Amino acid sequence: MSVEVTRAAESLAPSPDRQAAGRARHSRPARASGLRSVRGRRARAFYLFAGPWLVGFLALTVYPLGYALWLSFTDSDGLSPRTHFVGLANYKEALTDPDTLHSLARTGVFTAITVPLTIVAGLLLAVLINQPIRARGLFRTLLYLPAVVPPVGAALTFKLIFDRDSGAANGVLDALNMNGVAWLMDPYARWVLIMLTLWGVGNVMIISLAGLQDIPKELHEAARMDGASAWQSFTRITLPLLSPVLFFQVVTGIIAALQSFMPLLIALDPTPHGVTAVPESNYFYMINVFAQYFANGRYGYASALLWILFACILVITFLVFRLSKGMVFYNTAPETATTKPRTLGGKR
Template sequence: MTVGQIPEVAERPRPAVRTRAAAGSGDLPRTSMTARRRRAFYLFTSPWIIGFLLLTVGPMAYALWLSFTTFDGISPNWRYVGFGNYSELLTDSVTWNSLSRAGVFAITSVPLSIIAGLALAVLVNRPMKARGLFRTLLYLPAVVPPVGAGLVFKQLFNRDSGAANGVLNIFGIDAIAWLDDPYARYVILMSVLWAAGNIMIISLAGLQDVPRELHEAARIDGASAWRTFRSITVPLLSPVLLFQAVTGMIASVQTIMPLLLASKPGPQGVTEIPQTNYMYMMHVFAEYFALGRYGYASALLWVLFVLILIMTGLIFKVTSGVVFYNVDPEAKK
């Protein structure tokens, strides 16, 4: 070996390294990662799944079975009538009148609630002092329990001691029987609009998701505030408005608590309900608990369920061309 040469070192054999991939199958866990994730998913969602099966699917299946019987909840002498209950409701004028009132109430209350909630959201979205306080105060009615809200409105519009008639008396106007026909419907509508804070919060979240760059570009182009709101804000809020329309429609046709609280006891303990407030769910309530016709009332509920599905599908069909979703172009790839 001369100077400057590096002595050759004999290459020694390297010990074999056992990796998890090369190791025997006994070193791997028997359960794959996918199976672990599936098990964790069902473990964490099991409370909801069990509750959904026991408290939703089970009662719905039981109500479906009842709708084919004459069961009254007490007597063991019931019989299977097939589609007899459904045939009866098709010719029941009371059912159709109550359904039409519920439809009119939905057509009236849902757009007004959405407009009121959106207007409040635009108002509290502007920079102002104590903006958080105003948001809280406007949202508070939405968290009041329905029973409490109903009792407040019933006392507020009481004919003899209500504050509404007290204000009218100041201006020399005679007291109005707000809880009787034809004014009862307006009291219920005002109670719904009073709780528009829930819609306000959802609309406010949608407003804050609208890119400011679009408003700035419209302002540079000389667009007015109304044109910017109509051409930019509303189209980008269309998914939120669609959600509110669907959920509002479902909630409005199922309205019952304000109607019950607005009723008053009549002679011989019979509850008097204004004709304008006798909507579909009030009819279901009367068939269940006043007349004890569990089978017929269950048929009414299942018809309502089918009608809600149909109306939801129609809303999606009609609004398919006017609802725009803000999707990232990169997400489509």
């Protein structure tokens, strides 16, 4: 009888496997709740630190963009509380307005001239100061200093230098017994603007210099041992490995040039009468937008102009990315390297 009772008790007692399974079932909810609490703390920390930026992004970027988009479909003058919905009338007018189209063409020409010149000048300066010469740090500092000057200050400085009556440029011409030039009027105003753009080439130089110093020296030494000339090393090694940096400069340079607004500060006549005093060669797209906003009070039309510029920048950037295939090469880790260089947007 006692043996049968013992066997029945053993059959009713949980086995070690059952005990382990039970403990696992009880530990799963605790582990899941622990993971949820960790994730919650991380999410709260993320929103705590990113919250100020998110608020600023929504208030200073998203809302102005949305408000400008709504204005572009109205006849708002910025003062009257009553506005009328005009649909695509502003866009149709912008695409048929000769002043708008000419200003966009001038901006395109300015971009096509200054972006390549800036990149080439910055690369040449970076190659020069990357050489093992004395006082290299001093030269880097001196060449980079103009880029530190605020754009408004640089523009006003150039306006003083090229002033028609008391500028230093005409002072030099007078010392050489030459007639002074109205630098800030047509046809010279455009070249003053280009000189101002090249004067601030220090940013491009520093970025190119960082890219040059990231290239392994062993590659140039191996090429030199194989009998390659300096030009061959530059074109076959330096430029391909520097192509991501140059591509970045092309994209950012195009975007900045298309939005250029500093000509308004340097291209005015010494006795300006508003934006009407801007020389025709420097009457760029953003100056036309400024004139429509503050001189003509056409907020709806000016907002449409800004959205057209945004669309143009978007299309041009997309085309630059598409055209960069096969010309932009990126370094790969040794374990993931392939025989064919990886191109931007392309396949390995």
